[in-house]
Structures are given as structure tokens and as C-alpha cells.
Amino acid sequence: MTNAYLPDGPTQLAIFRKMALLKTNDELTRKTITTGRLIMPFYSYRGQEAIPSALAVNLRDSDYLCTIYRGIHDMLAKGMPLKDLWAEIAGRTAGTCKGKGGPMHLTYPKKGIMVTTGIVGSSMPIANGLGWGAQLLGTDNVSVATFGDGASNIGAFHEALNLAAVWKLPVIFLCQNNRYSEHTAFDVVTPIPRISDRAAAYGIPGIHVDGNDPVAMYSAAAEAVARARAGEGPTLIEAMTFRFHGHSFGDPGTYIPKEELQAAIEADPYPRFRTKLIADGIASEAELAAIEKECEAEIEEAIAFALNSPYPGLEELSSDVYGAAA
């Protein structure tokens, strides 16, 4: 990988700010469920915060994102407002989807968050269509599909990468390899060590990167985004990471060997990056602590807002099934 794209100090701080927001949001989400204030399916992304944070600082609001059920980090990094998000995951009418989508189907086109799917692999074919649209419109917008390592084994992955390659679509296929497909370890279901090697089958670049290193992740994303904006076609990025919790909330993750989990937690990208920023003189301990405090306050405010918001009226049950015919 070339190092043509390195984040400057302010960019690193912007990445940290997103990581702080994402990490705190994950913690407070689990706390809100644990304390019985909210019942919902939740797929923790704790441990994966660096990937969308380092990606998002390379994107514009007008760039498109198709993410998945474990994707709240992706959409927060892309700019989903906290109150809209929390009201949605609480099923309230102030939610971005009026409470009708929920945590697995958040949508926010104002920030390019076009589709969140609960179906493994399905972010990719739709991201192609958004990329095709951008190509036809002649904008240099890019389309990002995020997905997990498990999704690289489903047919949609192959169909989508093949089409994106033959049509030279401005799409970034971002695989967040957190080592577990639901409960099953990566190597049990994947015959090769690197998903990025699959890019060769489509004649497109495949980047293997430490997704827990925000600087390296920034470089990989910047390279792929630049290629897409220049009309040079899609890139597959495999960002290596680790999921600290079970597949879904309530899953104790007993299938993850203790030593493996312990090693991953010791290498937690969040405190590591925090220490680096201080060591590099990019920010002081006090500045970072202030950011964290701000994030926590914003999230607490969003939670309070959401839980005190009204549920949708029953007229919403059957609205938005069809639009009005022209």
C-alpha cells in the first residue's frame, strides 16, 4: 500500500472525535438495554470504531452509504444526527424513519445514508446502483457498501463485485473483518486467509489494512475514494478488526476463545489512538477528555429526547406502503 494519503493533525483529531462518539454510543446503548429502558435488537460494534471514523473523514454528505444491521457506527460516522437515531431505535415518531425502520433499517438520505439492511450481503448490489447513478449523473460522488467477513461468502458479494468491476463503478466495498460470522470463526467458513485477495478475481485493487489503526485505515480509504472519484472503478478494502461482544446483544460470545478476546481488548484501538494523539502532540489529555465528555452529554441528551418522545400514531401502520401514483 502506498502512503500517499496521510491524515494531518486536525484530521486525526476529527477521526478521534468520531471514534469517541461511536464508542460512547455503543456503551450507552448496551447500558440503556441492560437497565430495561429500551428493548431492541442490538449488534454491538465495540472494537470496530476506527474503520468508519477514518473512512468518513474522506467522504462528503453527498456520497452514498449502504450499511448493515451492525452499522450504527457507520451511520454515526457518516453524520446521522443522534436524536434522529435514538428516536428511531426507540420506535418513536421523531425517529429518522418515524420509528418504522428500527435499528436494522435506519435511513437518512440528507447525509447519504441510503440503505441499512438486515440481510447479510445485500448492501453491496444496492451500493452498485447508487454508484451507477452517480456515474450517469456525472458527479464524482462515491458509493460505499460496508459488510462483514461473513458477507464475503454469500453470492451477492460475487455478483456485486463482478458488476462493479465491469461497469467501473465508483464503489468502495468495505469489509469489516471482525473474525466472526455470527458465532462462527472466520477460518471455519473461509478457505483463504485474506478476503482482499478475492479482489484479484475481478481485476480490481484489494487492500488489506489494519482497520484498528486509524492512520492506516485513513490511507486505505483515501486511496479507494480517490480512485472512485477519478472514475477508475471500485476497490475492495478488507479492514481487520475485532468484535468485543457477541453477535447480538445477549449473546455471551462463549465461542470466542478467552485468550483471543483478551488480546483483542488489550489492543483496543480507542485508548491506543488516544495515547498516540497525546504522544504526537496533536491534542492534550484535557482536550480529549473534553471531547469525550461532550459526546457523552450529547448521547445522554439524545436518549432522554428519544425516550420521552411519542410513539407513532396507528395511522402510520399502513402509510408509506405505497406512494401516490403520478
Place this chain on the structure above:
Amino acid sequence: MSQEKPITILNGLNSALMDAMAEDDKILVLGEDVADPEGGGVLGVTSGLSTRYGDDRVRSTPIAEQAIMGAAIGASLIGFKPVAEIMLMNFTTVAMDMIVNHAAKLRYMSGGQTNVPIVIRCMTGAGISAGGQHSDFLEAWFAHTAGMKVVAPSTPEDAYGLLRSAIDDPDPVLVIENTPSYSAKGPAPASGHRVPIGKAAIRSEGNDVTIVAYSRTALEAVAALPAMNEAGISAEVIDLRSIQPWDEEAVIASVSKTGRCLIVHEAVTPFGAGAEIAAVVQERLFGKLKAPVKRLGAPFNPVPFSKPLEDAHIPKAAKITEAAVALVRG
């Protein structure tokens, strides 16, 4: 209506695409073999489009139905109106996730922030020796999916008018084309003609029995009229044209008059569209019916290859006559 010479259903579909693409540059066509270098569609429905409108807007795709549907859905989210051809209706099975989980639901799940104005064209139908995986009528699956619309024209005029309406529509519309009747002829539609989705056509007025049909079976029901007349039966033939939504009022008005209802479709009978129509007719007209509502669909088996078996599978005119006569004579 234009006074020009008759055209085929295939011509009607082709003209609808030609005219729509001329009027709106956001309309795209994609699918296997749809561009002119690949033949303009395996049977020529999309012939001439890529030559006239260019390779950007008319694209032949890999044989990859999920990729086709995903590309159509994604482009539709940002203002395009893709017409995706899934060559054969049976091939929708490999794109069901894209169609059912995504195209049909994104409007609802996004609380109306996004919508998916796509058209899915596919052909199907028994009678051309294509066997079990190229002939099925699967409309009930899609009609059972909230967010989908389903139409099935049986004349060139309706093929044109329904396809134009499907392209205009803000939601995903599945257009079912009947392979054996692509060459069926009829009056040419006026340019810009529209058939409203959800509006049936009365093909023949009658007093003894209402025959509700669509796609090929609407043609078969009309073909059965002389024999039914001969048997002394006056049948009212309703070509539903749209299956989801279906024209409940037209059917109810007709059955209110005749007191008898025979529903005919080429899909297998159990759990087919006829079951829904029959249920609604009896719910609304129970006291007025002179006979139980009757369904005539294909028998509950895959479409067979062997010619005599395949012929026996399709509810053709003779079977319709037989069923109508039995229903009226009791």
C-alpha cells in the same frame, strides 16, 4: 385509438419503452442481453433501445439477477427510473431478497424518505415446451408482498399502456409478459396511452357467469365465448390486467349481476391469486351468490415438458367452457 394496422404484444412493449425513454432521460433499461449488440433482448422486446438511447442508459448485464435488481434499486433511490428485465419469471427466485426485502420495503422501512420506482419485466407461461423452470406463473408470491404492484397484460394496447403506467409509478411494479402470446395481435395504442394500474377491462358482457382472468387465460376466456354461447351460457369476461392491486369493484359489480364467479389463472390453483379473489367475492356477496365461487388454475404440479402433459396443464378455452357450463348448470 389509432387506426393503424394491428401490432403484437411484443411491439407494444417495445414501443412503450421507446416512447418512455424519449420523454424522460432518467429511464434506464438493464438486463441480460437487452442491448442491441446482444440482440436487443432474447426475443427482441428491447430491440433498438441501446442504438437510439445509448449504452449508458441501456445496458446488457452479467447473468446475475441480484446484481441487476440491486443496480436498479440503488439507481432508483437517487431519481432514476430503471426498467430491469429479469428474463424469465422463474429467475426472479434468485433475486427474491432484492425484490421482496428491499425493493418492496424500502419506502416503508425508511418512513417514506426513499422510494423505489422500478419496473421489473419478466416473461413466462407454459405452452412452449420449456419445462419446469422456465414456465411458472409466480404472481401470487409478489401480490402477497406489501409494497409490490403486479400487472399482466393480455393485449398489445394494454401491454403498452400498463408498461407506461408501471414506469410512471413511484413504486416497484412487476410486469408479467406471457411468452406464448407475445405474437398475439391487436389494435395499436395511441402514443402515450396509459392503462391505470388496478383497472380491469370487461372483454365481453354477459348475464350468467363472471369469468375473471388475466394474461393468457384472459385470451383463452375470450376464445371460449363461442362455445359457451353455443351451450346457451352468457359469460361476462373480466380481464383483470392488474393483480396487485386488483379491480375489486369491477368484479363485485359483475358478480352482483351474474351471481356466479369463475376465476381462471395459469398459476397452480392452491394458494393462487384466485383464492384471494374468491375469498373477497364470498365475503362481499355471500347472500347473492347462486353458486359457490369456482377456481380454475393449473393442477398442483410443476409444469411438465411432454407436449400432451403440458397441454393438459394449461387452463385453455375448452376447460374454461366446461367449468363455466358446470357452474351455471349446477
